[in-house]
Amino acid sequence: MITFNDVSLVYPNGTQGLKNINVEINEGEFVVIVGLSGAGKSTFIRSVNRMVTPTDGELLVNGENIIPKKGKELRKLRTSVGMIFQNYNLVNRSSVIKNTISGRLGHTGTIRSVFNLYPKADKKLAFENLKRVHMEEKIYNRADELSGGQQQRVSIARVLTQEPSIILADEPVASLDPPTSHQVMTYLRRVNKEDNITTIVNLHFIDMAMEYADRIIGMRDGEIVFDGLVNEVEEKT
Numbered sequence: 001m002i003t004f005n006d007v008s009l010v011y012p013n014g015t016q017g018l019k020n021i022n023v024e025i026n027e028g029e030f031v032v033i034v035g036l037s038g039a040g041k042s043t044f045i046r047s048v049n050r051m052v053t054p055t056d057g058e059l060l061v062n063g064e065n066i067i068p069k070k071g072k073e074l075r076k077l078r079t080s081v082g083m084i085f086q087n088y089n090l091v092n093r094s095s096v097i098k099n100t101i102s103g104r105l106g107h108t109g110t111i112r113s114v115f116n117l118y119p120k121a122d123k124k125l126a127f128e129n130l131k132r133v134h135m136e137e138k139i140y141n142r143a144d145e146l147s148g149g150q151q152q153r154v155s156i157a158r159v160l161t162q163e164p165s166i167i168l169a170d171e172p173v174a175s176l177d178p179p180t181s182h183q184v185m186t187y188l189r190r191v192n193k194e195d196n197i198t199t200i201v202n203l204h205f206i207d208m209a210m211e212y213a214d215r216i217i218g219m220r221d222g223e224i225v226f227d228g229l230v231n232e233v234e235e236k237t
């Protein structure tokens with residue numbers, strides 16, 4: 001469960017990224033945030049794993065206010081909140097399996113991972129997750145040998161290997177063509193349902209949001225201007 005209580009975020013240069021956000025996201029929900037560029041979608045998502053820090057209010061993630069967290073507590077939060085990026089953020093020179101297993105970093109610690117000392121069980125988990133996104137035939141390919149869609153599928157396998165309770169996806173299909181975008185959204189949606197992982201996805205396009213979301217949140221100028229189930233959007237438009 002994620003609860004925003006009067007959350008605001010003002011960037012150091014004075015730009016208001018979020019204005020008095022009040023919202024609750026339930027366990028297992030698949031929420032899509034839509035809005036124009038600059039609406040605050042990314043700021044919203046990045047607040048939940050504290051890549052950015054709200055300047056006011058209270059933000060509860062699994063019962064704890066995460067705004068004051070630092071150091072070890074913050075690393076723990078980031079282990080339970082996985083992230084998927086527009087540009088995949090894979091290590092290009094590294095293999096698909098190594099990229100995937102790096103999802104265990106928060107569990108294993110940097111020192112062990114530097115020496116590739118991941119437990120066997122972690123390797124097995126990484127491989128199982130690559131199978132779920134149908135990338136098991138490419139495990140020894142370098143990340144930069146893959147198409148965009150394939151790289152995003154590996155990044156889904158990586159985030160699953162992290163075993164998070166929440167997945168945040170910041171414009172995960174913005175660099176992909178429409179058929180590949182649908183493929184990636186289908187995988188995200190499937191793992192959300194199979195594993196009951198709370199998922200928040202930012203998208204530019206309302207059509208795609210309508211097709212995959214349980215619930216749609218619309219943002220404009222740092223504020224929530226719509227929050228409803230998909231059928232409620234259909235009634236309004």
Ligand code: ADP
Pocket residue numbers: 011012013015016017035036037038039040041042043044
């Ligand atoms: P979206 O994801 O909907 O495109 P963002 O959350 O990225 O919107 O941005 C919301 C507002 O905050 C915009 O006005 C943007 O320019 C501003 N903003 C985003 N990041 C920063 C930053 N690091 N410093 C200052 N302003 C920022």
Ligand code: ADP
Pocket residue numbers: 144145146147148149150
């Ligand atoms: P899929 O639909 O399975 O995601 P694509 O049709 O995008 O795959 O790609 C087809 C094949 O071309 C794949 O085997 C992929 O490895 C390869 N490929 C696509 N883009 C690149 C690239 N930029 N560099 C190297 N290989 C690529």
